Amino acid sequence: MNLTDDYSSDRFLIDLQIEESLSRETLMSIDSSNRREDCITLTFCFLLLFFTSIVGFYGPPVQRSFKILYRFLQNENTASFPFHGLNQLNHFVQLKLSFLRINTTESISNTIILNSTVTLYQKNTVFSIEKFEKEEFPLYFEKGDNLSRPEIVFTDRLIKYDSTMVNVQFLSKTHQFIGCFAIWTFGDPEQPIIQMWFRGIYSIACLVSLFLFLMRLKKTPFKIWHLEQKLTAFLLLLAFFADDPFYFMQTLEVTKAGVFYDVISSALFRTYLQFFVLALFDSLRYKNRKIDSCFFAPKLLFFIFFALIEILHGFIDDSQTTLIMFMVPSIVRHIVSILQRILGIIYLIWMIIAIIRAGTFIDITEKYKFSVYSSVSIMSISVVMIVDLIILPYKLLQNTSLSFVLNFTAQNLFVLLMAIFHWPYETLMDQQYHDTSQGVTENDFFMNVDD
Numbered sequence: 001m002n003l004t005d006d007y008s009s010d011r012f013l014i015d016l017q018i019e020e021s022l023s024r025e026t027l028m029s030i031d032s033s034n035r036r037e038d039c040i041t042l043t044f045c046f047l048l049l050f051f052t053s054i055v056g057f058y059g060p061p062v063q064r065s066f067k068i069l070y071r072f073l074q075n076e077n078t079a080s081f082p083f084h085g086l087n088q089l090n091h092f093v094q095l096k097l098s099f100l101r102i103n104t105t106e107s108i109s110n111t112i113i114l115n116s117t118v119t120l121y122q123k124n125t126v127f128s129i130e131k132f133e134k135e136e137f138p139l140y141f142e143k144g145d146n147l148s149r150p151e152i153v154f155t156d157r158l159i160k161y162d163s164t165m166v167n168v169q170f171l172s173k174t175h176q177f178i179g180c181f182a183i184w185t186f187g188d189p190e191q192p193i194i195q196m197w198f199r200g201i202y203s204i205a206c207l208v209s210l211f212l213f214l215m216r217l218k219k220t221p222f223k224i225w226h227l228e229q230k231l232t233a234f235l236l237l238l239a240f241f242a243d244d245p246f247y248f249m250q251t252l253e254v255t256k257a258g259v260f261y262d263v264i265s266s267a268l269f270r271t272y273l274q275f276f277v278l279a280l281f282d283s284l285r286y287k288n289r290k291i292d293s294c295f296f297a298p299k300l301l302f303f304i305f306f307a308l309i310e311i312l313h314g315f316i317d318d319s320q321t322t323l324i325m326f327m328v329p330s331i332v333r334h335i336v337s338i339l340q341r342i343l344g345i346i347y348l349i350w351m352i353i354a355i356i357r358a359g360t361f362i363d364i365t366e367k368y369k370f371s372v373y374s375s376v377s378i379m380s381i382s383v384v385m386i387v388d389l390i391i392l393p394y395k396l397l398q399n400t401s402l403s404f405v406l407n408f409t410a411q412n413l414f415v416l417l418m419a420i421f422h423w424p425y426e427t428l429m430d431q432q433y434h435d436t437s438q439g440v441t442e443n444d445f446f447m448n449v450d451d
Helices: 009-015 035-058 191-217 227-242 256-286 293-315 322-327 330-361 364-391 402-421
Strands: 063-071 078-084 093-101 108-122 125-141 151-156 163-170 177-187
Touching: 035 364, 035 402, 063 078, 078 093, 078 177, 093 163, 108 151, 125 151, 151 163, 151 322, 191 227, 191 402, 227 256, 227 402, 256 293, 256 330, 256 364, 256 402, 293 330, 330 364, 364 402
Parallel strands: none
Antiparallel strands: 063 177, 078 163, 093 151, 093 177, 108 125, 108 163
């Protein structure tokens, strides 16, 4: 009997069974990339943001606006506000009222009752007549300010007419006001063309990425995919729908079905994106440990409720049609708005705790992932903050497409970067074995270390 043959190390290595869920130590691109490669990827993203910013700066504005002063006559309780020259490419029209007063010595927070009749015309023919009553039209005057905060009277996205007349009847006393500003806001007719190209390009990019992503993993059982890959597949799918690949069908005319689709798909994508980032950072603490149901259960319950609130808020938001907006009681609108803010604060606190715990307790092999995820998240958040704090308040930049272009590009770049980092690792291209007698450096062994 040959003991060497019976008890060779090769024989026992063949018989060794590895836990199925841990059978691939390196299954994603981020596990084998290094800082140089990731810096090149992020640099490309910054260049793409830069060039799209140029396109957005010279592109048409998302919205245009103008205002007209209407002076009240003595004891007058009605006013009419016409708007001519609309077309289906405007995609949006809105009327706000801002009241003018003489006495500015005190602040006012009050409500008045008003009825509005909206008459829509198409080629000088009455197209439709809608009547609305708003029992709590808010009036907010800051001390020392003679103009109230503008409040919405009429909003519509389903523009199938060329002019409108809004007649407002005030059922409360208005003698303390000398007039009001009618502020009309409408979508630029060239903006749908810009959006059609951006939505089409990014939706195709997400769809192709999802297809290739799934094709690469088709031979791998779903249960042994990395958690990041499972989450990324759904993120790509929701991003594809949120980009609205069928937007070109609404370029010439917005439909009710298109409004419903836009509200639901956008709300689901935003909510899932928040869930994705939270789960991504929180899962870093579970290196080589099975994630149990307690990890997902509270998150799923929270974000399902969050998604419902986001969808409800989308339907009653200012940017939707007046008919939907005023069908909902004011108390319901206030409750939904408050719930949305509370859930947003809870998510922010939860996210901060998850990041701190991930940075403190993660395994040393996961620190590189943590730094990459943090860099991409900071980049995306920075773009959003630039839009909110610089572009939107600055009037010169308001008259451009920058706000849409940067926000839309940032969210899609984040999704595509997650697909790149979690791309299934090419095991067939990494069959390189080193002879132990040769000098193998540390950098050859640990792929995430710079050369």
